Structure formats: C-alpha cells, structure tokens
Amino acid sequence: MLSFLLISIDLRQHHLDAVRSVLMLLVYPLQLAVDSPIRVMHAVNEELSSRSQLQHDNGELREENRRLLQRQQRFAALEQENQRLRELLDTSYLVGEDVLVAHLMAVASRRAVHELTLDRGARHGVMVGQAILDANGILGQITEVGPLTSTALLITDPRHDVPVLVNRTGARGIVSGTDDDDLLDLNFVPNNADVQPGDLLVSSGLDDVFPAGYPVGTVATVTIDPAEAFSQIKVAPSAAVANVREVLVVRRHPQSDAMAEREAVSP
16 A cells, blocks of 8 residues: 555656665666676677687688688699690691690600600500690600500700701701700710800701701800810700609601701701
C-alpha cells in the first residue's frame, strides 16, 4: 500500500524527483563498479580480436606477397624466354634458312664433353649434320638423332671443328673447341696472315656442314712465334654457349650456301 501511495504521489505531483536524483547519485558508484569489469572485458576482447584479425590479415598479406613474388619471377622468366625466342626468330629471318626451334632438355655431365640433348628429333625433320645456332652465331651441330630427341655437339667441344674465314681479309682457318666455354682455337693460319684481335670469323661452308657466312667468333688474341709456321690465335665464340636455352636447327639449302660462299670471298 505504501508503494502504491508513493507511486501515486510521484506520478501526479512529482514530489519524489529530488529523492530519485539523490538515490541515482548514490547508486552511480555501485553501477560504475559493476559496469567497469564488463567494459574492461569488452575492451580486452576487442583488443584481442583486433590483434588476432591483424595477425590473420598480416599472414594473408605475406602469403599473397609470396604468391605475387613467385608470379613476378615466373613472368620475368617468361619475358626473358620471349626475348630469346624473338632474337632467334630475327636470326632465322636474317640468315634466310629453313630453321626449326628446339629447346634444351639436358646437358652432358661428363668432363671434356660438351653435348646438348634437344627436344626435336627425326619426326620433326632433324637430321645428323645439321647446324645449330643461337641468336648470335654457330653453337654446334647435330650428331645423333632419335625419333623425338637429338644430340648436338657444341662448338666448344675439343672434337668439334669449323672451317672459317676472317670476315675482314678472307684468310682461312679452322676453329676448334678447347674444352673452354669462353675460348676457341683458330688453327692453320700462317704467321704472315693479316689477322687482328677483334676480327670477326664466319663459317666458310667448305665442310659441307655449316652454311657459309654464319658468325663463329671474334679473335681475342694473336701470338706469333717465329719458330712456328702458324700463329696461335684464341677466339671468343659468338654464341652464348654457357647460357643455351633454345636453339635453331638449320635445314640447309645448297644453292644458298654456294651463293653465300661467293659473297664471302668476293672483294
């Protein structure tokens, strides 16, 4: 009855507003004390949730960054491969021969043996004796042919020889491998022949293997010993022997070889 009486008085005449304000003021510390742990828990939960979310997002970003870096490396490799293929295609256009692009499958691991295994064989028109080139010059020649693959002997192999001309003077010689990717030997050049460092050597076509006029190398050093009949000449190969990825297999045309030979020896 007292409660109903007080409610009626407060509802009609608002005599208890001051009392209510005092009571609310007195209760506020208790409310604050009760509410503070809840606020602290919410803040901690939000902090932990934000930290966990940040760690999760950071992990995803790192993973995405790794994927992007991997993709970038792949794109860079593809770009380099496209550049090499464009250079090969430009070379095939310049030499005017029927050519076939082949990719490297394996490199001989035996010492003093410089051989490549290519992914083109008899079914693709590859034959023994065909020359192989890169974008810069002669790499070697095909020595073995299977149905789907073939083996090529590199120009740096000691068993490999190429008849050449000094492009500037027409002096003849034979370039042989030395088991060194960086240097070849130019043999059978007389001491009185006009050969100088920097001279370009091109294939002469006299061996009936390499078409005439293909770059073979550049003279690096010339050593003349009066006691010897021939000069000791070192040659830097034109082809990037140590960085082979793709090659051109040349299908020869005898008429074009003869024409190139006449142009090479003409003054």
